[in-house]
Amino acid sequence: MSTSNHSAPMLTPQLFKEATIASFRKLTPRVQLRNPVMFTVYLGSLFTTLLWVNSLFVSTNESSQLILGISIWLWLTVLFANFAEAIAEGRGKAQAAALRRARTSVMAKKLTDLDRKTAVEIPAAELKVGDVVIVATGETIPADGDVIEGVASVDESAITGESAPVVRESGGDRSAVTGGTRVISDHLIIRVSTLPGQSFLDRMIAMVEGAQRQKTPNEIALAILLAALTLIFLMVVTTLLPFSLFSIEASGQGTPITLTVLVALLVCLAPTTIGALLSAIGIAGMNRLSQANVIAMSGRAVEAAGDIDVLLLDKTGTITLGNRQATKFHAAPGVPDRDLADAAHLASIADETAEGRSIAVLAKQQFGLRGRDMEHAKPTFIPFSARTRMSGVTIEGHEIRKGSTDAIENFVRQQNGHLPEAVRTTVQQIARSGGTPLVVSRDAQVLGVIELKDIVKGGIKERFAELRQMGIKTVMITGDNPLTAAAIAAEAGVDDYLAEATPEAKLALIREYQKGGRLVAMTGDGTNDAPALAQADVAVAMNSGTQAAKEAGNMVDLDSNPTKLIEIVNIGKQLLMTRGALTTFSIANDVAKYFAILPAAFATTYPVLKQLDLMHLASPASAIMSAVIFNALIIIALVPLALKGVKYRPVGAAELLRNNLLVYGVGGLIVPFIGIKAIDVLLSTLGLA
Numbered sequence: 001m002s003t004s005n006h007s008a009p010m011l012t013p014q015l016f017k018e019a020t021i022a023s024f025r026k027l028t029p030r031v032q033l034r035n036p037v038m039f040t041v042y043l044g045s046l047f048t049t050l051l052w053v054n055s056l057f058v059s060t061n062e063s064s065q066l067i068l069g070i071s072i073w074l075w076l077t078v079l080f081a082n083f084a085e086a087i088a089e090g091r092g093k094a095q096a097a098a099l100r101r102a103r104t105s106v107m108a109k110k111l112t113d114l115d116r117k118t119a120v121e122i123p124a125a126e127l128k129v130g131d132v133v134i135v136a137t138g139e140t141i142p143a144d145g146d147v148i149e150g151v152a153s154v155d156e157s158a159i160t161g162e163s164a165p166v167v168r169e170s171g172g173d174r175s176a177v178t179g180g181t182r183v184i185s186d187h188l189i190i191r192v193s194t195l196p197g198q199s200f201l202d203r204m205i206a207m208v209e210g211a212q213r214q215k216t217p218n219e220i221a222l223a224i225l226l227a228a229l230t231l232i233f234l235m236v237v238t239t240l241l242p243f244s245l246f247s248i249e250a251s252g253q254g255t256p257i258t259l260t261v262l263v264a265l266l267v268c269l270a271p272t273t274i275g276a277l278l279s280a281i282g283i284a285g286m287n288r289l290s291q292a293n294v295i296a297m298s299g300r301a302v303e304a305a306g307d308i309d310v311l312l313l314d315k316t317g318t319i320t321l322g323n324r325q326a327t328k329f330h331a332a333p334g335v336p337d338r339d340l341a342d343a344a345h346l347a348s349i350a351d352e353t354a355e356g357r358s359i360a361v362l363a364k365q366q367f368g369l370r371g372r373d374m375e376h377a378k379p380t381f382i383p384f385s386a387r388t389r390m391s392g393v394t395i396e397g398h399e400i401r402k403g404s405t406d407a408i409e410n411f412v413r414q415q416n417g418h419l420p421e422a423v424r425t426t427v428q429q430i431a432r433s434g435g436t437p438l439v440v441s442r443d444a445q446v447l448g449v450i451e452l453k454d455i456v457k458g459g460i461k462e463r464f465a466e467l468r469q470m471g472i473k474t475v476m477i478t479g480d481n482p483l484t485a486a487a488i489a490a491e492a493g494v495d496d497y498l499a500e501a502t503p504e505a506k507l508a509l510i511r512e513y514q515k516g517g518r519l520v521a522m523t524g525d526g527t528n529d530a531p532a533l534a535q536a537d538v539a540v541a542m543n544s545g546t547q548a549a550k551e552a553g554n555m556v557d558l559d560s561n562p563t564k565l566i567e568i569v570n571i572g573k574q575l576l577m578t579r580g581a582l583t584t585f586s587i588a589n590d591v592a593k594y595f596a597i598l599p600a601a602f603a604t605t606y607p608v609l610k611q612l613d614l615m616h617l618a619s620p621a622s623a624i625m626s627a628v629i630f631n632a633l634i635i636i637a638l639v640p641l642a643l644k645g646v647k648y649r650p651v652g653a654a655e656l657l658r659n660n661l662l663v664y665g666v667g668g669l670i671v672p673f674i675g676i677k678a679i680d681v682l683l684s685t686l687g688l689a
């Protein structure tokens with residue numbers, strides 16, 4: 001499918017055809033009104049058309065051929081702007097069509113509310129939030145939801161374009177499944193979390209189609225500025241007419257400026273280049289993001305990504321591979337290894353996290369411990385939570401716990417126990433090597449330590465260096481202890497870290513940065529990340545993460561790749577830069593048109609203005625035509641740049657600004673002089689003006 005990382009072709013014949021048709025469809029006043037600059041051109045086109053019709057019946061001091069020529073090119077200006085927007089939209093539509101194909105209607109095997117064992121088949125469209133379904137090997141997952149039981153590989157290529165299957169399991173931070181994806185091994189029991197029609201896939205389709213695209217505050221501010229500029233030029237141009245009449249009366253020479261020329265002058269002075277391309281730039285930014293397999297819930301988030309100062313990442317699963325595995329039991333002095341393993345095993349039987357499962361596996365491998373029947377002992381399981389940093393079981397009057405060192409130390413202290421020095425030393429050794437120590441206790445006694453190993457992802461250090469070059473500070477936040485955090489932080493090359501962070505601490509850290517006027521981005525996957533994700537300016541949830549995280553974020557990365565934020569920042573910066581560059585170009589490129597039109601319009605009234613005719617254009621009529629034609633053609637010429645975006649290199653902001661002013665400001669000043677002259681030569685050679 002076509003949503004994978006390859007960039008879509010810029011223009012296919014099909015897309016060209018559709019966009020051309022759409023350009024004409026967009027000629028309705030309702031659509032045109034959305035863009036004040038282009039609406040002015042639209043009115044100008046209508047007005048000159050009327051002038052032309054009038055000139056056919058009434059004799060005027062201007063050739064109807066010139067009026068017709070101006071009118072046609074003004075209509076083309078409007079159509080070119082429509083075309084730019086239509087091309088940008090069309091590329092999204094192609095992607096949406098591909099996504100629609102993934103949204104097949106399937107039957108769901110809904111488990112009955114009573115015993116959750118018998119299944120009834122109902123159409124997926126009839127599922128409700130909270131329904132529990134079972135999905136077997138080879139079947140399509142009927143709706144978005146959370147896995148509540150089981151582990152399975154899932155083929156998510158329908159939405160991600162990525163062919164390698166992913167693991168989805170209950171309990172941990174990889175529990176979310178997306179409707180339309182397929183289970184390819186084992187089976188899953190899933191609790192439905194969204195209504196049909198509001199699923200992730202539906203929202204994604206709506207987004208890439210641009211249906212949900214709302215103008216961002218930045219874009220609105222720019223649009224207002226452009227409209228204000230247009231209004232000022234409108235006032236200037238309308239005062240030119242009485243002014244022209246007055247000076248003819250006073251001096252007794254010359255011919256008054258015509259209405260056609262006034263309209264042409266207005267259109268040439270108004271910032272039409274950026275006005276025509278503004279919407280296409282915004283849509284193209286969203287398209288680039290979805291080509292990077294990131295779904296943004298708002299355009300605002302994309303823009304904010306371009307201005308990010310601080311990036312918060314969690315450690316486990318983001319900086320490290322995240323599949324923390326138990327590798328060794330370190331018993332406390334005087335405790336047999338098997339006792340430690342047995343307690344660790346008991347405390348992990350009901351622990352659905354990756355860590356918990358791996359402990360059960362290690363106990364089985366090393367000591368042959370297996371699942372046991374404990375029903376008669378009436379165990380109470382204590383599930384892991386990020387706040388307590390502990391999990392375990394209370395069984396036959398014994399409280400067995402495992403968890404972070406400080407959590408267990410507190411726990412045994414309350415029962416007048418203590419953490420033996422030898423255990424503390426082991427904990428520190430494990431932590432310094434970047435591993436996670438889990439201390440195990442039974443009542444007041446510390447039994448030893450389980451060593452969990454995790455691996456820093458390859459290539460991550462280089463990515464962080466790149467972020468540093470962009471001026472972005474990286475901060476690792478983790479629930480793990482400070483020693484482990486420091487070891488991993490050093491290995492990964494982050495700028496700073498926060499250890500033993502509770503969900504509240506993550507949230508507080510973001511607020512603190514924001515108070516200092518910084519824009520904060522965060523990536524996360526866990527339920528405990530949700531509050532912080534909701535607070536961050538740019539919040540990228542991993543598609544593999546929990547439903548809570550995905551709902552709290554304003555972007556979802558389908559590839560679940562935490563370093564994707566670098567690409568997102570690039571795309572955001574590119575969007576802002578493209579908009580800035582084309583605004584600069586647009587305003588600069590209007591300057592040349594004063595030199596073309598003013599002398600032409602006032603040549604007979606004010607012969608001095610002839611000096612402005614730097615381009616030595618063939619005739620006043622040719623000058624005006626050439627300026628209007630150039631003004632229209634430059635829009636089409638810049639469509640590829642608007643869609644592809646200005647290239648971004650990680651350099652400092654000042655240098656970037658200087659480069660852009662140089663290229664787009666100076667370029668914008670010079671190019672039209674050459675372009676208008678060339679068109680003028682062509683027109684007069686062909687005898688058209």
Ligand SMILES: Nc1ncnc2c1ncn2[C@@H]1O[C@H](COP(=O)(O)OP(=O)(O)OP(=O)(O)O)[C@@H](O)[C@H]1O
Nearest residue numbers: 314315316353384386389390391403404478479480
């Ligand atoms: N299943 C578990 N049972 C008991 N304790 C656990 C379990 N999993 C993790 N812990 C302890 O709780 C701490 C916090 O875990 P948590 O998942 O909140 O953060 P983390 O995964 O270390 O960090 P991150 O925020 O980077 O994901 C861990 O460092 C570990 O000491």
Ligand SMILES: [K+]
Nearest residue numbers: 267268270272
């Ligand atoms: K213009």
Ligand SMILES: [Mg+2]
Nearest residue numbers: 173316479526
């Ligand atoms: Mg975690």
